[in-house]
Amino acid sequence: MMTKLKLRGISKNFGRGAVVRDLDLDVADEEFVALLGPSGCGKSTTLSIIAGFEQPDAGELQLDGKTITAWAPQQRNIGLVFQDYALFTRMTVRDNLEFGLKVRRIASSERKRRLSEFVERLGLGDILEHRSSSLNMSEMQKVALARALIVGPSVILLDEPMSNLDSAVRARLRTELKLIQKEFRQTVLYVTHDQIEAMTMADRIAVMRDGAIEQIGTPREIYDRPRNRFVAEFIGEPAINLIKGHIDEAGNVSTEPHGLVKSRQNWRYSGDLLLGIRPFDVLAKRTPDATTVPAVITDIENLGAEQVVHFPYGRQLICAVVPRRFSRVGETLHVAFDFANVHAIDPSNGEVISNGTEATANRRGVEVRQ
Amino acid sequence: MSYLSVAGLNKRFDAILVLDSISLDVAEGEFVCVLGPTNSGKSTLLKTIAGLHRADSGAITIAGQDVTGVDPARRDVSLLFQNIALFPDRNGFENIAFALRQARTSPENIRRRVFEVAELLRITHLLDRQPRTYSGGEQQRVAIGRAIARRSKLLLLDEPLSNLDARIRLDLRIEFRRLHRALGQTFLYVTHDQAEALSLADRVVVLNGGKIQQIGDPDEVYDFPSNRFVAEFVGAPSMNLIPARWLETNEGHVNIAGPGFQIPSPNGVSRGQLPERILLGIRPEELRVAIHVAPETPFPALVRWIEHYGSRAVLGIEFGGGIVKALVSSDHFALAEGPVWLGFSPRAEHLLDIERDIFLSPNGD
Numbered sequence: 201m202m203t204k205l206k207l208r209g210i211s212k213n214f215g216r217g218a219v220v221r222d223l224d225l226d227v228a229d230e231e232f233v234a235l236l237g238p239s240g241c242g243k244s245t246t247l248s249i250i251a252g253f254e255q256p257d258a259g260e261l262q263l264d265g266k267t268i269t270a271w272a273p274q275q276r277n278i279g280l281v282f283q284d285y286a287l288f289t290r291m292t293v294r295d296n297l298e299f300g301l302k303v304r305r306i307a308s309s310e311r312k313r314r315l316s317e318f319v320e321r322l323g324l325g326d327i328l329e330h331r332s333s334s335l336n337m338s339e340m341q342k343v344a345l346a347r348a349l350i351v352g353p354s355v356i357l358l359d360e361p362m363s364n365l366d367s368a369v370r371a372r373l374r375t376e377l378k379l380i381q382k383e384f385r386q387t388v389l390y391v392t393h394d395q396i397e398a399m400t401m402a403d404r405i406a407v408m409r410d411g412a413i414e415q416i417g418t419p420r421e422i423y424d425r426p427r428n429r430f431v432a433e434f435i436g437e438p439a440i441n442l443i444k445g446h447i448d449e450a451g452n453v454s455t456e457p458h459g460l461v462k463s464r465q466n467w468r469y470s471g472d473l474l475l476g477i478r479p480f481d482v483l484a485k486r487t488p489d490a491t492t493v494p495a496v497i498t499d500i501e502n503l504g505a506e507q508v509v510h511f512p513y514g515r516q517l518i519c520a521v522v523p524r525r526f527s528r529v530g531e532t533l534h535v536a537f538d539f540a541n542v543h544a545i546d547p548s549n550g551e552v553i554s555n556g557t558e559a560t561a562n563r564r565g566v567e568v569r570q
Numbered sequence: 571m572s573y574l575s576v577a578g579l580n581k582r583f584d585a586i587l588v589l590d591s592i593s594l595d596v597a598e599g600e601f602v603c604v605l606g607p608t609n610s611g612k613s614t615l616l617k618t619i620a621g622l623h624r625a626d627s628g629a630i631t632i633a634g635q636d637v638t639g640v641d642p643a644r645r646d647v648s649l650l651f652q653n654i655a656l657f658p659d660r661n662g663f664e665n666i667a668f669a670l671r672q673a674r675t676s677p678e679n680i681r682r683r684v685f686e687v688a689e690l691l692r693i694t695h696l697l698d699r700q701p702r703t704y705s706g707g708e709q710q711r712v713a714i715g716r717a718i719a720r721r722s723k724l725l726l727l728d729e730p731l732s733n734l735d736a737r738i739r740l741d742l743r744i745e746f747r748r749l750h751r752a753l754g755q756t757f758l759y760v761t762h763d764q765a766e767a768l769s770l771a772d773r774v775v776v777l778n779g780g781k782i783q784q785i786g787d788p789d790e791v792y793d794f795p796s797n798r799f800v801a802e803f804v805g806a807p808s809m810n811l812i813p814a815r816w817l818e819t820n821e822g823h824v825n826i827a828g829p830g831f832q833i834p835s836p837n838g839v840s841r842g843q844l845p846e847r848i849l850l851g852i853r854p855e856e857l858r859v860a861i862h863v864a865p866e867t868p869f870p871a872l873v874r875w876i877e878h879y880g881s882r883a884v885l886g887i888e889f890g891g892g893i894v895k896a897l898v899s900s901d902h903f904a905l906a907e908g909p910v911w912l913g914f915s916p917r918a919e920h921l922l923d924i925e926r927d928i929f930l931s932p933n934g935d
Binding site: 337366379382419435436437478480502503504505506510 | 607608705706735736737740741743744747748762763764765768769770788789792803804805806807808853854855875877878879880881882884886897900
């Protein structure tokens with residue numbers, strides 16, 4: 201597929217040090233890419249550079265095959281949606297939508313045609329004559345998006361557009377935004393700190409830390425095959441358990457409570473390691489067997505459809521996801537892991553040694569070769 | 571016996587009734603979450619209990635004392651807000667010690683308390699640093715420390731996690747539960763986030779339009795919602811509500827029919843109970859999805875989109891002219907856009923009488 205937006209070697213310093221370091225990124229035509237990372241990772245600065253509000257200290261920016269690094273923001277065919285929407289609050293929804301078209305000197309007949317098309321497809325008819333100051337948050341969000349879409353930009357940049365919204369509204373808008381993006385085949389770059397937004401909407405996720413991209417891939421790849429400890433911990437809710445363990449020369453794994461466990465896996469590694477196990481992959485049973493160790497539940501988080509049980513494992517606190525109404529605080533459950541589900545991490549550098557290929561293959565519904 | 575008691579509280583801002591006959595009892599040591607959307611009145615309720623707003627009518631009792639007209643400083647409550655307002659020119663120690671100094675606690679007691687609190691919150695290393703050097707999560711930990719240091723019997727928390735990064739929010743969420751157990755204080759915690767309320771609270775108070783919709787423990791509120799608002803607000807993704815009506819079969823049984831389906835009514839539901847128009851409530855995790863037709867999955871449908879959550883996925887499914895959502899494991903074989911077969915067995919307590927906006931009661935009475 202054609203590359204719509206291309207970043208090569210983009211760097212930016214703000215006095216105290218590099219905010220964006222030598223960043224490469226390709227966004228394909230009609231693709232939805234999320235830039236995901238914690239506060240201060242450089243994701244918003246990257247967006248500002250693409251929009252043209254910041255000049256990079258080094259690197260090149262291409263849009264539709266043209267180098268635009270030195271272009272002024274208004275010369276770039278880019279749409280923007282921010283956290284605070286920046287709608288013209290004294291104008292009606294109609295005026296807000298027409299504004300960008302007028303600035304671009306689109307003929308009045310074409311303006312009318314586009315306006316009625318977008319109003320129809322986005323279902324804005326009822327609020328068209330409302331002042332934008334009278335809209336609720338989710339309507340504002342939709343109008344801001346419509347205003348960006350209507351001028352037909354090459355790419356739309358969204359900077360944490362849902363941060364100020366209630367979680368219920370956020371959940372609804374995630375679905376809507378994704379459907380609109382697909383329907384309009386709009387190329388989107390979406391900045392967020394919320395891994396759920398990235399996972400549920402993006403075709404690909406670029407996970408950022410300290411100004412650099414740690415990993416880029418589809419939601420399944422990022423979740424099933426994290427490249428390092430940072431990505432493994434940042435993606436997934438509840439967060440992945442990181443259990444201290446050891447692999448001997450023969451490939452057998454041991455953890456403090458479980459002792460030695462034979463594993464069929466070829467780790468190509470020996471020594472201390474961290475066993476990254478998603479709470480969904482921890483088996484918590486009512487009855488003990490040869491593979492389990494007892495665990496006393498110290499905390500329970502009710503998720504509605506399921507529950508998270510927390511318990512000490514050796515000297516660590518870990519958790520498991522179990523069916524709803526399964527357990528209660530104080531109960532003893534019996535826990536085990538399937539080592540095929542383990543993301544093995546080298547504790548010295550945080551790199552992932554192995555991503556438990558069998559488990560991830562299972563998760564993707566692929567047949568496992570025996 | 572209840573530690574905090576709110577009786578018939580009303581509060582009007584201009585023409586708008588923001589608190590509408592709120593009555594609520596919180597037991598000593600209980601963790602209660604007030605859950606509601608923006609403008610439901612939840613923050614106003616908290617501020618009225620704190621004494622920052624005065625109620626138009628009604629009474630507030632704390633530890634057996636009527637405090638309705640009492641000055642905020644004279645109520646034994648601590649407050650923690652969404653906006654972290656640490657003193658920027660004081661270090662962590664002084665921020666946490668603030669309320670203790672105001673209460674004229676002796677220096678050695680202040681020192682002891684601050685260190686106790688700091689250890690509990692794992693922020694000892696922040697005590698001699700200035701707030702500007704803190705990360706967002708660290709700031710909020712210190713703010714929590716300041717709120718709990720005084721050991722007031724009642725801690726009022728107003729969306730304390732809302733302004734934080736998603737990951738930090740998650741890490742701190744479980745912390746509140748542990749903190750509550752360690753301190754034994756009574757917590758009243760306001761949030762718009764149903765996941766926070768379900769995971770933290772002993773009991774949840776669902777508020778909408780200034781009115782209490784339901785009070786119950788998390789499982790009760792999830793399993794037996796009192797009305798449509800609670801059913802849709804609690805649970806993510808929301809409960810599916812499918813329009814339906816009743817049908818009498820030739821054999822004299824009562825069936826429930828909707829666009830594209832007809833199923834027997836749940837056990838214990840009699841014809842007399844069923845109103846003309848109902849909504850059939852199906853939790854997304856209770857929807858059966860298969861790629862082949864089977865007695866358990868007899869109705870054709872179409873997966874329109876998939877939302878990945880990692881180990882779980884949500885399917886957006888076109889069915890009966892609308893969209894229903896199914897929560898499935900991410901190794902589910904129907905994890906692709908295209909035709910599928912659906913099945914569901916509604917529970918009696920998830921049949922909503924649209925006219926009266928109530929669910930049928932589980933026991934059939």
